[in-house]
Amino acid sequence: MKFELDEEQRAIKEAVHEFAEKEIKPRGRDFDKSGEFPFEILKKAARLGYIAVWIPEEYGGAGLGAVENAIIAEEFARADSGIGYAIQLTAMGCPMVYYFGTEEQKEKYLPAIPRGESISFLGVTEPDAGSDVASMKTVAQKDGDEYVLSGSKMFITNAKVADWGVVFAKTKPDARHKGISAFIVETSAEGFETTPIEKMGRHCQDSCDVVLKDVRVPLENLVGEENRGFYYLMETFNETRTNTAAVHVGIAQGAFDRALEYAKQREAFGRKICEFQAIQHKLADMLVKIETARLMVYKAASLLDAGFAPTKWASMAKLVAGEVAVEVCLEAMQILGGHGYAVEYDVERFFRDGRAGTMVEGTSEIQRNILANILLGKLPAAKKKQTQS
Numbered sequence: 607m608k609f610e611l612d613e614e615q616r617a618i619k620e621a622v623h624e625f626a627e628k629e630i631k632p633r634g635r636d637f638d639k640s641g642e643f644p645f646e647i648l649k650k651a652a653r654l655g656y657i658a659v660w661i662p663e664e665y666g667g668a669g670l671g672a673v674e675n676a677i678i679a680e681e682f683a684r685a686d687s688g689i690g691y692a693i694q695l696t697a698m699g700c701p702m703v704y705y706f707g708t709e710e711q712k713e714k715y716l717p718a719i720p721r722g723e724s725i726s727f728l729g730v731t732e733p734d735a736g737s738d739v740a741s742m743k744t745v746a747q748k749d750g751d752e753y754v755l756s757g758s759k760m761f762i763t764n765a766k767v768a769d770w771g772v773v774f775a776k777t778k779p780d781a782r783h784k785g786i787s788a789f790i791v792e793t794s795a796e797g798f799e800t801t802p803i804e805k806m807g808r809h810c811q812d813s814c815d816v817v818l819k820d821v822r823v824p825l826e827n828l829v830g831e832e833n834r835g836f837y838y839l840m841e842t843f844n845e846t847r848t849n850t851a852a853v854h855v856g857i858a859q860g861a862f863d864r865a866l867e868y869a870k871q872r873e874a875f876g877r878k879i880c881e882f883q884a885i886q887h888k889l890a891d892m893l894v895k896i897e898t899a900r901l902m903v904y905k906a907a908s909l910l911d912a913g914f915a916p917t918k919w920a921s922m923a924k925l926v927a928g929e930v931a932v933e934v935c936l937e938a939m940q941i942l943g944g945h946g947y948a949v950e951y952d953v954e955r956f957f958r959d960g961r962a963g964t965m966v967e968g969t970s971e972i973q974r975n976i977l978a979n980i981l982l983g984k985l986p987a988a989k990k991k992q993t994q995s
């Protein structure tokens with residue numbers, strides 16, 4: 607059993623840290639305020655080969671693994687919770703295409719993502735179907751050599767800035783999860799309309815209401831087989847939850863770094879506040895929580911790299927990291943006292959950006975349901991990864 611990053615992984619962490627300190631950290635407040643997507647920073651990160659590193663070289667990626675992807679996600683979000691999150695999620699639609707798409711789909715859609723020249727989204731949630739994915743109402747009907755998609759999606763990250771995404775729709779409307787299929791939809795398609803939702807944080811990354819008004823896609827845009835979309839989604843949640851968990855470890859670490867630095871400088875009652883045991887215990891508890899979440903992320907990522915679909919570990923990593931981000935950011939704000947509430951000190955932004963950690967990619971309650979199902983033998987803890995092609 608090995609608990610250390612290897613030499614190459616440590617070198618990646620150091621290089622990405624340096625990049626993120628220089629290019630991401632100083633820009634966080636501005637992008638939070640402007641709400642613009644950080645295209646230019648995405649391109650710089652892509653030029654250094656830091657985007658979607660898990661995509662194999664034959665499809666334009668760096669051919670690294672989920673562990674390296676997690677290391678990068680963490681360093682991006684540690685530097686800034688908004689920009690880091692935004693540039694790390696540009697590959698949201700890619701696991702579905704890579705694991706279940708055709709060779710043509712992979713060649714057409716994947717390579718521009720690691721180059722920072724394209725952004726993707728994943729369209730699952732609907733106004734009346736969030737946790738209960740199987741009750742989605744968007745439908746896809748075959749019409750000659752096309753599918754026609756109609757319905758609406760909600761909270762779709764990147765939908766405004768993306769070029770394409772994977773949209774889930776019913777091909778058998780009465781069949782619940784057994785009637786869902788996945789389609790690649792280009793955002794330039796007629797009838798694809800987006801309206802950004804005003805939200806608490808993650809301002810430089812849109813989350814949109816999406817209306818699909820008879821959007822036509824060619825038959826070849828079906829991902830995998832008809833009516834298998836739900837199963838593909840559950841499998842790729844292992845990748846996306848691990849990635850999201852890594853982002854939230856980064857958010858927690860970023861808030862912790864700032865709180866520790868502040869506690870070493872700030873004086874009260876003639877002492878640095880880091881000398882008060884009350885503050886020391888907060889910092890110690892924050893450290894334990896972050897390291898716990900990080901180990902869970904690395905475990906899930908290592909299992910992904912070993913060819914498993916590690917439902918138990920991806921779910922635990924997402925659960926723990928999402929909750930830790932919220933708890934650590936709140937404590938960081940408390941350590942900064944009134945300054946924690948001021949925009950100038952950044953930790954309030956980390957809190958706002960990290961708050962959705964217990965909601966996205968399956969809420970904390972849903973992760974606990976999954977884990978209970980594993981405990982009760984209703985779901986496997988892990989299995990060998992399946993791929994369509």
Ligand SMILES: Cc1cc2nc3c(=O)[nH]c(=O)nc-3n(C[C@H](O)[C@H](O)[C@H](O)COP(=O)(O)OP(=O)(O)OC[C@H]3O[C@@H](n4cnc5c(N)ncnc54)[C@H](O)[C@@H]3O)c2cc1C
Pocket residue numbers: 727728729730731735736737738760761762763764805808813962965966967968969970971972975
């Ligand atoms: C910032 C942000 C970005 C997002 N990005 C995307 C995206 O890119 N793509 C996408 O498809 N979706 C996205 N989402 C949507 C997100 O995945 C959903 O919000 C989430 O799955 C929960 O669905 P819901 O909001 O409809 O809540 P609901 O499902 O209505 O749940 C409401 C509450 O009930 C609880 N609950 C529901 N069912 C159960 C149950 N069986 N047992 C116990 N408790 C339960 C939930 O945990 C929650 O507390 C995003 C959301 C946010 C906030």
